Amino acid sequence: GAVVSQHPSRVICKSGTSVKIECRSLDFQATTMFWYRQFPKQSLMLMATSNEGSKATYEQGVEKDKFLINHASLTLSTLTVTSAHPEDSSFYICSASFGASTEAFFGQGTRLTVV
Amino acid sequence: AQSVSQHNHHVILSEAASLELGCNYSYGGTVNLFWYVQYPGQHLQLLLKYFSGDPLVKGIKGFEAEFIKSKFSFNLRKPSVQWSDTAEYFCAVSSSGGYQKVTFGTGTKLQVIP
Numbered sequence: 001g002a003v004v005s006q007h008p009s010r011v012i013c014k015s016g017t018s019v020k021i022e023c024r025s026l027d028f029q030a031t032t033m034f035w036y037r038q039f040p041k042q043s044l045m046l047m048a049t050s051n052e053g054s055k056a057t058y059e060q061g062v063e064k065d066k067f068l069i070n071h072a073s074l075t076l077s078t079l080t081v082t083s084a085h086p087e088d089s090s091f092y093i094c095s096a097s098f099g100a101s102t103e104a105f106f107g108q109g110t111r112l113t114v115v
Numbered sequence: 116a117q118s119v120s121q122h123n124h125h126v127i128l129s130e131a132a133s134l135e136l137g138c139n140y141s142y143g144g145t146v147n148l149f150w151y152v153q154y155p156g157q158h159l160q161l162l163l164k165y166f167s168g169d170p171l172v173k174g175i176k177g178f179e180a181e182f183i184k185s186k187f188s189f190n191l192r193k194p195s196v197q198w199s200d201t202a203e204y205f206c207a208v209s210s211s212g213g214y215q216k217v218t219f220g221t222g223t224k225l226q227v228i229p
Contacts, residue, residue: 004158034217043119044205044219059216093159101213106151106159 002028004096006107013084013114021079021110023094029074030096034104035067038091050077084114117142117210121220128196129228136191136223138180138206148189149207149217150180159205165189176200201227 003026013019023033031052036044048064050056050071058064066088068080077096081088091111097104122137140146150162163174170182180191189206206220 032215034214036219041221043221046216046218049215095159095214097214099213103161104214104217108158 002026002096002105004030004094004105004107006092006094006110008110009108010111011113013112015085015114016083018080018082019084019112021081021092021094021112023077023079023096023107025075025096025105028096028098030077031074031099032097032104033071033077034095034097035069035077035079036093036095038093038109044093047079081112084112086114088112089114117146117208117218119206119208119218119220121206121223123223124221125224125226127226127228130198131195132227134191134193134196134200134225136204136206136225138189138191138220139187140189140206140208141187142208142210144210147209147213148180148182149209150174150178150189150191151205151207151219152202153205153222154202162191162204196225196227198227198229201225 005024007022033050035047038044047062048056048058050069056069071077093109095104095106118141120139148165151159152162153159163172165172165182173179178193203222203224205222207217209217
């Protein structure tokens with residue numbers, strides 16, 4: 001399958017600071033990328049869907065001003081957690097696909113800890 | 116809204132035992148169903164999917180799943196597990212077509228003892 005890489009895999013930041021997570025499709029052009037978060041012992045929850053060159057579509061209850069998503073190229077999407085708080089500590093996972101009807105490939109996830 | 120329920124959180128089996136992992140979803144309309152697997156230290160990867168047609172779907176590594184619409188179920192099966200099947204398995208559903216807006220279950224950790 002295709003390769004999707006997330007960076008960093010782990011990050012610790014201070015409360016009030018911002019953190020950027022990158023999601024790259026290494027060997028294909030990802031027109032659509034999805035961002036999920038997973039709390040301990042809970043399922044992956046879709047946060048937003050981004051299409052290259054367009055504004056992201058956020059799921060209900062996800063603050064778009066807090067979780068900034070940029071998908072400026074066909075191989076890179078970024079998620080910026082702004083003014084992070086301890087309750088934002090979670091596991092963030094991206095997936096990427098070449099169109100909504102094709103298989104989405106997952107990154108390895110990013111463990112964010114806000115202290 | 117769609118939701119997915121996986122009944123088993125942790126399953127321990129001996130090699131060669133048969134496996135069945137339960138998955139139920141709640142959504143009244145047309146759905147696409149998935150099973151994903153995450154091996155230790157690796158990315159989530161697609162094991163099999165059901166979009167339409169034959170409700171018995173065969174995936175990679177000898178896994179299969181059966182979509183039973185009347186029971187809102189999509190259970191995963193394998194007749195004889197191997198130690199290399201040790202992983203976490205996630206059932207997922209999409210009501211929006213394709214791979215959009217996928218909702219995941221909480222996952223089942225499978226441990227296969229040699």
